[in-house]
Amino acid sequence: MLKLNVLELEKSEYTGGKSSLCPGCGHDQISNNIIQAAWENGIPPEKVAKMSGIGCSSKTPAYFLGKSHGFNTVHGRMPSVTTGANLVNKGLSFLAVSGDGDTASIGIGQFVHAIRRNLDMVYIVENNGVYGLTKGQYSATVEKGSKKKKGVANQQAPIDLCAMAINLGCSFVARSFSGSKKQLTALIRAAMSHRGMAFIDVISPCVTFANNDESYKSYNYVKANDEVLHILDYISHFSPIEEVEVPEGEYQEVSLFDGSTLRLETLAADHDYTDAVSALSAIHQSEKAERHVTGLLYYDDNVPTATDTLGLSETPLVELSEDLLRPSPDSLEKVNSGFRS
Amino acid sequence: MVMHKTQSHRRYLASSRFVRVLGTKRAMEKIVNDFVINVATANGTGSQSSNLIILHSMFEMGVPVSGKNLFPSNISGLPTWFIIRASDRGYQAPGDGTNIQILMNKDTWIKDLEGLEPGTIVIYNEDVKMPVERDDCVLLGMPMTKMARKINPKLGRLIANMYYVGAVAHLLGVEEDAIEKAVKAQFKGKEKAVELNIQAISEGREYANENWDFDCQFIVESRDKDPDTFLIEGNEAIALGSIYGGISMLSWYPITPSSSLAESVINWLPELRSDGDGGSTCAVIQAEDELAAAGMVLGAGWAGGRGMTCTSGPGISLMSEFIGLFYFSEVPGVIWDVNRVGPSTGLPTRTQQGDLSMLYEASHGDTQHIVLIPGTVDECFEFGWRVFDFAERFQTMVFGFNDLDLGMNRWKTSGFTYPDSPMDRGKVVRSQEEMDSIPEYGRYRDVDGDGIAYRTLPGSGLDPILYRGTGHDEDGVYSEDPQVYHDAMARLKRKIDGAREHLPAPVIREEEKKDLGVIFYGSMENSIVEIDDMLEESGLSVSTCRVRALPLHSGVEDFVRRHDRTIVLEINRDGQLFGIIRKEFPAELIPKIHSVSYSDGMPPRARVYSDMILEVLEGL
Ligand SMILES: Cc1ncc(C[n+]2csc(CCOP(=O)(O)OP(=O)(O)O)c2C)c(N)n1
Ligand code: SF4
Numbered sequence: 001m002l003k004l005n006v007l008e009l010e011k012s013e014y015t016g017g018k019s020s021l022c023p024g025c026g027h028d029q030i031s032n033n034i035i036q037a038a039w040e041n042g043i044p045p046e047k048v049a050k051m052s053g054i055g056c057s058s059k060t061p062a063y064f065l066g067k068s069h070g071f072n073t074v075h076g077r078m079p080s081v082t083t084g085a086n087l088v089n090k091g092l093s094f095l096a097v098s099g100d101g102d103t104a105s106i107g108i109g110q111f112v113h114a115i116r117r118n119l120d121m122v123y124i125v126e127n128n129g130v131y132g133l134t135k136g137q138y139s140a141t142v143e144k145g146s147k148k149k150k151g152v153a154n155q156q157a158p159i160d161l162c163a164m165a166i167n168l169g170c171s172f173v174a175r176s177f178s179g180s181k182k183q184l185t186a187l188i189r190a191a192m193s194h195r196g197m198a199f200i201d202v203i204s205p206c207v208t209f210a211n212n213d214e215s216y217k218s219y220n221y222v223k224a225n226d227e228v229l230h231i232l233d234y235i236s237h238f239s240p241i242e243e244v245e246v247p248e249g250e251y252q253e254v255s256l257f258d259g260s261t262l263r264l265e266t267l268a269a270d271h272d273y274t275d276a277v278s279a280l281s282a283i284h285q286s287e288k289a290e291r292h293v294t295g296l297l298y299y300d301d302n303v304p305t306a307t308d309t310l311g312l313s314e315t316p317l318v319e320l321s322e323d324l325l326r327p328s329p330d331s332l333e334k335v336n337s338g339f340r341s
Numbered sequence: 342m343v344m345h346k347t348q349s350h351r352r353y354l355a356s357s358r359f360v361r362v363l364g365t366k367r368a369m370e371k372i373v374n375d376f377v378i379n380v381a382t383a384n385g386t387g388s389q390s391s392n393l394i395i396l397h398s399m400f401e402m403g404v405p406v407s408g409k410n411l412f413p414s415n416i417s418g419l420p421t422w423f424i425i426r427a428s429d430r431g432y433q434a435p436g437d438g439t440n441i442q443i444l445m446n447k448d449t450w451i452k453d454l455e456g457l458e459p460g461t462i463v464i465y466n467e468d469v470k471m472p473v474e475r476d477d478c479v480l481l482g483m484p485m486t487k488m489a490r491k492i493n494p495k496l497g498r499l500i501a502n503m504y505y506v507g508a509v510a511h512l513l514g515v516e517e518d519a520i521e522k523a524v525k526a527q528f529k530g531k532e533k534a535v536e537l538n539i540q541a542i543s544e545g546r547e548y549a550n551e552n553w554d555f556d557c558q559f560i561v562e563s564r565d566k567d568p569d570t571f572l573i574e575g576n577e578a579i580a581l582g583s584i585y586g587g588i589s590m591l592s593w594y595p596i597t598p599s600s601s602l603a604e605s606v607i608n609w610l611p612e613l614r615s616d617g618d619g620g621s622t623c624a625v626i627q628a629e630d631e632l633a634a635a636g637m638v639l640g641a642g643w644a645g646g647r648g649m650t651c652t653s654g655p656g657i658s659l660m661s662e663f664i665g666l667f668y669f670s671e672v673p674g675v676i677w678d679v680n681r682v683g684p685s686t687g688l689p690t691r692t693q694q695g696d697l698s699m700l701y702e703a704s705h706g707d708t709q710h711i712v713l714i715p716g717t718v719d720e721c722f723e724f725g726w727r728v729f730d731f732a733e734r735f736q737t738m739v740f741g742f743n744d745l746d747l748g749m750n751r752w753k754t755s756g757f758t759y760p761d762s763p764m765d766r767g768k769v770v771r772s773q774e775e776m777d778s779i780p781e782y783g784r785y786r787d788v789d790g791d792g793i794a795y796r797t798l799p800g801s802g803l804d805p806i807l808y809r810g811t812g813h814d815e816d817g818v819y820s821e822d823p824q825v826y827h828d829a830m831a832r833l834k835r836k837i838d839g840a841r842e843h844l845p846a847p848v849i850r851e852e853e854k855k856d857l858g859v860i861f862y863g864s865m866e867n868s869i870v871e872i873d874d875m876l877e878e879s880g881l882s883v884s885t886c887r888v889r890a891l892p893l894h895s896g897v898e899d900f901v902r903r904h905d906r907t908i909v910l911e912i913n914r915d916g917q918l919f920g921i922i923r924k925e926f927p928a929e930l931i932p933k934i935h936s937v938s939y940s941d942g943m944p945p946r947a948r949v950y951s952d953m954i955l956e957v958l959e960g961l
């Protein structure tokens with residue numbers, strides 16, 4: 001018997017085309033996690049809009065959720081296309097993937113403004129520290145001292161996208177690793193249950209250009225230096241069965257918009273995900289120690305979304321009929337006579 | 342649309358220019374409704390209100406007038422000129438010279454004065470304390486600032502401008518009623534301001550009457566005013582058009598001269614586009630830049646909305662990459678370009694038709710875009726709504742092309758006409774039944790033979806694809822196959838070519854004798870009648886053809902065929918439409934087509950262009 005999700009769909013309903021990425025690429029693992037998360041959450045595939053920019057990472061929407069519409073846009077400017085689609089159809093669930101080049105360099109402006117507007121979307125950066133698709137140049141997220149397979153070590157300070165997002169008031173900020181299946185799936189599921197910008201920075205080794213041990217985003221390096229904030233369990237609103245028994249008081253529960261819960265079994269007791277300063281401190285301390293902090297860094301469920309603030313019609317604008325989109329002949333007469341008087 | 346010119350505007354020529362007015366102090370030849378006033382002020386001194394009051398008061402009297410605001414790229418202090426032209430013949434170009442010069446700005450005082458023809462009437466503010474050394478002109482001074490300070494010490498600088506309104510009203514005989522109406526319209530609802538300004542204007546009028554012993558040969562005379570007419574800026578007309586076109590998302594980034602288009606949409610939305618429960622049926626978003634503004638339009642169009650943005654040349658440059666994606670992924674969207682003078686920041690508050698060739702082929706690779714080109718405010722409104730139908734019908738990004746002159750100056754209309762056809766949402770498959778009725782559906786498969794394929798919308802669950810800017814086959818699947826790419830590009834060409842005859846046809850005013858045809862577009866409409874008259878004074882018989890869209894309608898080529906010689910007349914340096922014509926028309930027609938193109942930032946002065954045309958004809 002095949003397993004079915006809450007919509008009685010098989011997992012195969014959430015898969016996509018065959019990947020053309022390098023075998024072992026971290027991005028493919030993330031795609032698998034997206035498929036798993038969407039299936040487990042019982043998201044109707046037709047209500048998802050897959051969005052991406054340009055890069056190896058941005059190609060991946062072709063490899064997951066084949067039953068969903070998507071748009072592989074231009075380099076760095078996926079957020080604006082998502083914004084336009086969201087404004088006219090807030091009924092869609094936007095699931096976006098981007099790369100570190102796509103987001104932290106050419107697209108940094110749009111990234112910043114999408115957060116500032118709290119665009120209702122899941123925004124995953126598949127972060128490998130290099131431009132994979134143009135053959136391995138450093139990106140702006142590469143750490144000082146990190147070295148890719150060829151060339152010299154990077155000398156510039158990195159842009160930490162999570163820290164930036166927190167400073168901008170992003171409502172959901174997390175970091176994970178493509179090799180941490182359980183953590184990543186839980187975070188993507190939680191992100192899908194969130195309303196507003198859910199940003200996940202996923203370290204995703206580029207096996208071709210930067211998987212050597214001197215690269216801070218290589219598989220081995222991340223494995224050895226992953227500073228896990230908490231163990232995560234996602235408890236969905238439709239099957240609130242506790243899968244893991246944890247002693248009372250040693251976990252925190254995050255209530256998500258759709259009624260689901262993200263349970264954090266606290267390892268780092270001093271981290272407070274509701275406090276931006278605490279989250280930033282965790283990021284900066286691990287950066288200093290040349291490690292990667294992962295988990296739910298920051299969460300705030302009290303930020304209005306882009307469409308909340310615009311005073312729009314309750315009905316998604318694309319569903320409005322012509323009589324609501326085109327004012328009446330009488331109204332035009334009034335406009336004309338207003339000018340005449 | 343071919344119209345016989347003899348019926349249309351010949352009557353202007355017939356009406357006599359000089360009318361004898363008897364019974365004045367000295368019987369003198371009066372010139373009625375035919376003069377140019379130039380007002381020289383500094384930006385930010387409130388002179389715009391005074392100038393509009395002069396313009397509107399004459400308009401109230403039924404005098405055919407037009408106004409041109411020549412303003413600097415500055416908020417306060419730099420020189421501004423406002424040109425008002427009255428003409429019973431309906432001429433709207435700035436005119437050859439100035440009949441009445443108003444001097445308020447000390448920075449341009451000397452130069453403005455030097456440039457005047459002998460005999461010009463000069464009204465000047467004595468309080469500026471600048472020399473007025475032109476004995477060959479009529480010099481009329483008034484202590485405008487002092488008088489203004491007396492009625493309101495704090496607002497003296499602003500109100501001083503109202504005194505020249507009074508002076509002009511006195512000299513030309515502008516009726517008090519008309520002035521009052523114009524003031525009220527200008528300061529709608531602000532009782533105090535209305536009162537104060539009317540007082541200043543009356544004082545100006547009285548001062549002129551008592552102190553100036555001068556009988557002005559220029560006068561205004563009431564004409565039957567069509568009560569339906571009013572003046573409006575092209576940008577506001579486009580904004581209204583888009584609202585009646587069902588715009589559902591406006592993204593914009595401020596840039597002169599397009600900002601007022603977006604701001605007009607914002608102003609009108611609450612009244613015109615509320616859903617009845619207080620919700621707006623159109624989203625407006627101030628984007629972080631033009632790259633994002635274009636991306637938002639793309640997203641909106643892809644999701645099934647009617648997205649639009651407006652900008653000027655620099656913004657189009659930034660949007661270029663997205664424009665290619667619109668074209669290649671076949672997503673509808675609307676971008677209005679309100680042209681200002683380029684390249685680069687250029688003369689950001691001056692007018693030009695310098696973006697046309699950029700729009701037509703914007704972005705990299707082989708592209709070709711539909712461009713709608715209104716020439717009147719009525720067309721601004723009409724194309725404002727129609728443009729969405731074209732975008733959705735042809736599944737592509739469509740440009741509206743306006744310029745600063747038409748966009749930011751006020752022009753006459755008799756009121757806008759309600760859309761005469763329901764919204765055309767194009768080929769969108771909205772249900773499974775519809776889908777089943779299409780043989781061999783593919784997002785990019787041309788099943789009807791018109792180059793336009795059917796599309797489905799995200800959220801519909803119908804035949805989803807991943808839209809992309811990379812090569813794709815008829816099903817929307819990634820492909821680098823040479824034949825697939827070639828065929829896709831050939832279909833796109835066919836699709837846009839197929840739009841030609843559906844787009845607004847040229848407006849043709851044609852003579853019996855086919856000596857010379859003049860092809861032009863956009864805001865040149867406001868100068869063409871005068872250019873035409875100037876050319877005909879030299880014995881030529883001139884037909885005109887106003888292009889209203891790219892790609893060109895077959896009517897333009899036919900027009901060329903019918904005429905011995907054709908001039909393509911444009912407000913740019915290189916003859917951009919001429920370039921397009923030369924590339925697209927049959928080779929045998931090219932030798933009889935010539936370019937006359939000139940741009941200096943000014944709205945087109947008829948004499949400049951007619952002289953250039955005559956020069957080109959002489960050289961043939
Ligand atoms: C405007 C523009 N400039 C440059 C490129 C070339 N380009 C394609 S992908 C890419 C970098 C991608 O890096 P990243 O986002 O990190 O993705 P990755 O391949 O590493 O997953 C670049 C520079 C482009 N497609 N468009
Ligand atoms: S180049 Fe790097 S990022 Fe791109 S597919 Fe290969 S491994 Fe992945």
Ligand SMILES: [Mg+2]
Binds near residue numbers: 055100130139
């Ligand atoms: Mg990368």
